[in-house]
Amino acid sequence: xxxxxxxxxxxxxxxxxxxxxxxxxxxxxxxxxxxxxxxxxxxxxxxxxxxxxxxxxxxxxxxxxxxxxxxxxxxxxxxxxxxxxxxxxxxxxxxxxxxxxxxxxxxxxxxxxx
Amino acid sequence: xxxxxxxxxxxxxxxxxxxxxxxxxxxxxxxxxxxxxxxxxxxxxxxxxxxxxxxxxxxxxxxxxxxxxxxxxxxxxxxxxxxxxxxxxxxxxxxxxxxxxxxxxxxxxxxxxxxxxxxxxxxxxxxxxxxxxxxxxxxxxxxxxxxxxxxxxxxxxxxxxxxxxxxxxxxxxxxxxxxxxxxxxxxxxxxxxxxxxxxxxxxxxxxxxxxxxxxxxxxxxxxxxxxxxxxxxxxxxxxxxxxxxxxxxxxxxxxxxxxxxxxxxxxxxxxxxxxxxxxxxxxxxxxxxxxxxxxxxxxxxxxxxxxxxxxxxxxxxxxxxxxxxxxxxxxxxxxxxxxxxxxxxxxxxxxxxxxxxxxxxxxxxxxxxxxxxxxxxxxxxxxxxxxxxxxxxxxxxxxxxxxxxxxxxxxxxxxxxxxxxxxxxxxxxxxxxxxxxxxxxxxxxxxxxxxxxxxxxxxxxxxxxxxxxxxxxxxxxxxxxxxxxxxxxxxxxxxxxxxxxxxxxxxxxxxxxxxxxxxxxxxxxxxxxxxxxxxxxxxxxxxxxxxxxxxxxxxxxxxxxxxxxxxxxxxxxxxxxxxxxxxxxxxxxxxxxxxxxxxxxxxxxxxxxxxxxxxxxxxxxxxxxx
Ligand code: HEM
Ligand SMILES: [Cu+2]
Numbered sequence: 001x002x003x004x005x006x007x008x009x010x011x012x013x014x015x016x017x018x019x020x021x022x023x024x025x026x027x028x029x030x031x032x033x034x035x036x037x038x039x040x041x042x043x044x045x046x047x048x049x050x051x052x053x054x055x056x057x058x059x060x061x062x063x064x065x066x067x068x069x070x071x072x073x074x075x076x077x078x079x080x081x082x083x084x085x086x087x088x089x090x091x092x093x094x095x096x097x098x099x100x101x102x103x104x105x106x107x108x109x110x111x112x113x114x
Numbered sequence: 115x116x117x118x119x120x121x122x123x124x125x126x127x128x129x130x131x132x133x134x135x136x137x138x139x140x141x142x143x144x145x146x147x148x149x150x151x152x153x154x155x156x157x158x159x160x161x162x163x164x165x166x167x168x169x170x171x172x173x174x175x176x177x178x179x180x181x182x183x184x185x186x187x188x189x190x191x192x193x194x195x196x197x198x199x200x201x202x203x204x205x206x207x208x209x210x211x212x213x214x215x216x217x218x219x220x221x222x223x224x225x226x227x228x229x230x231x232x233x234x235x236x237x238x239x240x241x242x243x244x245x246x247x248x249x250x251x252x253x254x255x256x257x258x259x260x261x262x263x264x265x266x267x268x269x270x271x272x273x274x275x276x277x278x279x280x281x282x283x284x285x286x287x288x289x290x291x292x293x294x295x296x297x298x299x300x301x302x303x304x305x306x307x308x309x310x311x312x313x314x315x316x317x318x319x320x321x322x323x324x325x326x327x328x329x330x331x332x333x334x335x336x337x338x339x340x341x342x343x344x345x346x347x348x349x350x351x352x353x354x355x356x357x358x359x360x361x362x363x364x365x366x367x368x369x370x371x372x373x374x375x376x377x378x379x380x381x382x383x384x385x386x387x388x389x390x391x392x393x394x395x396x397x398x399x400x401x402x403x404x405x406x407x408x409x410x411x412x413x414x415x416x417x418x419x420x421x422x423x424x425x426x427x428x429x430x431x432x433x434x435x436x437x438x439x440x441x442x443x444x445x446x447x448x449x450x451x452x453x454x455x456x457x458x459x460x461x462x463x464x465x466x467x468x469x470x471x472x473x474x475x476x477x478x479x480x481x482x483x484x485x486x487x488x489x490x491x492x493x494x495x496x497x498x499x500x501x502x503x504x505x506x507x508x509x510x511x512x513x514x515x516x517x518x519x520x521x522x523x524x525x526x527x528x529x530x531x532x533x534x535x536x537x538x539x540x541x542x543x544x545x546x547x548x549x550x551x552x553x554x555x556x557x558x559x560x561x562x563x564x565x566x567x568x569x570x571x572x573x574x575x576x577x578x579x580x581x582x583x584x585x586x587x588x589x590x591x592x593x594x595x596x597x598x599x600x601x602x603x604x605x606x607x608x609x610x611x612x613x614x615x616x617x618x619x620x621x622x623x624x625x626x627x628x629x630x631x632x633x634x635x636x637x638x639x640x641x642x643x644x645x646x647x648x649x650x651x652x653x654x655x656x657x658x659x660x661x662x663x664x665x666x667x668x669x670x671x672x673x674x675x676x677x678x679x680x681x682x683x684x685x686x687x688x689x690x691x692x693x694x695x696x697x698x699x700x701x702x703x704x705x706x707x708x709x710x711x712x713x714x715x716x717x718x719x720x721x722x723x724x725x726x727x728x729x730x731x732x733x734x735x736x737x738x739x740x
Contacts, residue, residue, distance in 0.1 A: 006718055086292055090316075097320055097407045101360055108411070110352040113420035 032075040039064050133666035135219035136626055140226050141205035142522070147230055148197035154237075155189035156589060158182045163546075163582040166575050169567040179563035180247035181265065185236075187250030188269065191365065192276060193233040195507055199372040200225075200283060202514050203311045205522055207287065209617035209624065210305045212296025212633045217289040219664045220714075225283030227674035232276025235681050239268035242689070249561060251362070252332070254343040254354045259336045267336060267688050271681035274329045277322050279674070284318030287311055296616075297655040298635035302396070305615045305639075306389060309396050310375030313403040314368050320407065321364035328357035337687050352417060359410035367406040370502065371399065373466070373510030374441060380463040380517050381445055383611055385452030388639055391444040398437035398444075405434045415486045424483040431481035438474055442467060458532030462513030465540060469505025473498060476551065491561070494554025500547045512539070512592070520610045524622050525603035531595040539588035545581025549574040614642035619652045621736040627661045627724060630733050661724045669714045676707030 012019065043064050046052045052060050077091055078084045107114065134140060162182050165174040174182065208216055216222050239245045246265035248257040257266045291312045295304070304312075332354070334340035341347035343354050382389045389395060411419065411427035445467055454460070476498040480486055489495060520526045553574050558565060565571050609618040619641045620628060631654035637643035644650055680703030686696035724732075 094320065100408060101324070104356055104411070105353060108356070108419045108423050109350050110417060110419055113418065114422045
């Protein structure tokens with residue numbers, strides 16, 4: 001045993017149903033990835049080519065960042081999947097713990113007193 | 115000999131220990147190196163107490179004293195307490211959940227070697243112009259490039275390297291506990307030590323990342339002319355304090371939670387009762403873990419962030435008292451009406467309870483923000499955290515040592531010597547630290563190397579130092595006990611304490627695959643359940659068969675060695691007249707590290723199998739042994 005572990009199998013051991021699922025998943029991931037690249041480009045182009053007016057640029061980029069974050073977590077980090085209870089728990093607790101941290105580092109640095 | 119049947123021991127002893135990925139051997143490595151760092155930092159503590167024995171003493175210079183407080187704190191927290199806890203977590207957790215090894219044996223070894231080389235890097239500072247001297251908190255601007263010496267660079271890089279080790283070990287423990295449990299071992303049947311290990315590991319993942327970020331910022335400031343923490347150039351020093359304590363307060367729970375777990379294992383065993391309020395204990399652990407992240411500002415009450423912020427964090431801090439109180443009462447109720455055996459382990463575990471309460475009470479006192487202006491940076495704080503650390507963590511560790519020693523090394527530690535040691539330690543500890551509360555209240559500042567005569571501090575400082583001597587004698591006695599017991603104590607079987615949890619179902623010495631057949635768990639305290647409702651042995655959940663084991667590997671060692679060189683290279687950037695260009699050292703280190711990683715990825719290694727026949731033969735030999 002052991003030596004032949006790295007040889008490829010001749011035929012997939014998955015059922016047709018499973019293969020269909022995997023292909024679908026792959027397609028979704030590719031689309032999501034393409035979309036993310038697109039909105040990243042959009043952000044750069046919008047500012048670089050002065051397409052959006054200056055005052056609107058910041059909320060516009062932040063909006064795109066929000067969508068980006070959502071897509072990243074939902075698709076790439078598999079928040080959408082059902083059997084991902086543990087990873088999801090960890091991602092959510094990470095977010096919960098990070099919010100007070102960010103708030104503190106922005107507000108509670110001794111410049112203004114609260 | 116049993117173990118010679120298998121692959122690992124066909125190597126030379128040294129090579130075997132350098133390449134091992136066995137969680138039990140790594141535990142022993144953690145135990146030994148943690149103990150060495152503990153003794154080193156303890157010696158510094160004794161020197162500091164000698165300096166403070168008399169007013170205006172000149173045993174140590176102010177500079178040396180500063181280096182000693184910094185190294186004492188840093189080593190004790192990062193390089194002594196953490197590895198000692200990791201030693202028990204590594205050895206016991208896989209056994210308690212019925213697993214053959216941790217989830218990532220390679221990463222486990224990597225974690226150890228990173229910690230080890232990080233620790234060596236911090237310690238090297240003594241030979242290059244002096245240790246770090248800005249306190250274990252390394253506050254800027256004291257630690258910034260304008261005021262802090264080369265020692266701070268060793269602190270930054272050394273902790274960065276050992277911090278990565280702690281981080282990967284934490285991830286490894288999480289995955290192990292979530293994925294490797296034996297059939298029937300549901301989350302709510304796990305021993306409390308596994309639960310606290312899980313929560314501690316989660317805290318490590320969420321707390322050591324901010325620390326790594328903070329250290330990286332400080333490194334950029336010190337070596338590459340950054341200005342994150344330099345007010346004159348638009349930086350802000352309070353940010354460092356925030357980042358440090360966002361890590362720092364969870365860190366104190368990272369250390370104390372495993373000790374809680376140990377106590378929760380020892381007390382039921384020697385009370386002959388199941389743990390009172392198991393579910394409440396689990397949820398209290400989770401709540402403490404969560405709240406541990408919400409209170410860091412209580413270390414910064416006197417910075418002047420403002421009254422609302424202070425109040426919020428003061429209340430959050432006091433709320434932690436509630437789950438902690440739940441735990442205290444559960445331990446007391448576990449002992450209530452039990453058949454108590456007071457051996458050394460139990461003495462440590464039961465006296466943990468009142469000492470920890472004392473530390474908790476002073477903690478709540480400190481949490482009252484207005485009054486903290488009085489306590490802050492006085493010996494009162496020193497007394498507070500030593501009650502928690504020595505009376506909590508160290509008592510837990512000593513208790514765990516006596517409790518699990520027969521499983522790890524095949525024989526018990528001598529009880530008479532143990533009890534003498536315990537009482538010396540206990541008396542010495544209270545002598546040392548109780549008076550420090552009062553010293554703090556009458557105004558003795560912490561981290562100051564001397565004090566004036568006739569201010570009412572002379573006698574109490576003397577008492578405190580005498581206590582420190584008594585405590586050191588106790589630790590020496592523990593070392594004597596270890597040597598003495600190794601020669602005199604009789605061999606023990608697998609279950610010398612009439613234990614309740616799965617680790618006592620394995621034979622001693624534990625075979626490298628832990629369980630020949632994965633056990634079927636039917637209840638909380640599985641072994642005890644089988645003793646009452648079954649025939650006293652665990653039912654197997656699988657037929658006996660070939661066992662797949664991971665091969666040892668030298669790469670964890672070389673990856674860490676490379677990072678050690680790279681870290682040293684970065685420090686050399688700040689050295690005057692370094693013999694070779696720092697960039698060469700950094701490059702060599704980088705090549706070793708990334709080269710080892712590449713080799714590890716490219717070279718296929720599927721481990722090896724212990725054949726069914728060998729397993730059967732080993733089990734038979736073990737059976738006759740114990
Ligand atoms: C009942 C729970 C606890 C409470 C309410 C509490 C509260 C506090 C507070 C408010 C301070 C700040 C004092 C000051 O500098 O003005 C403090 C300091 C400290 N505490 Fe605790 N604590 C608790 C548990 C622990 C535990 C479990 C540990 C360690 C395992 C610990 C270790 C420390 C340390 C090291 C400091 C000193 C920080 C420094 O260098 O200034 N505490 N504690
Ligand atoms: Cu704290």
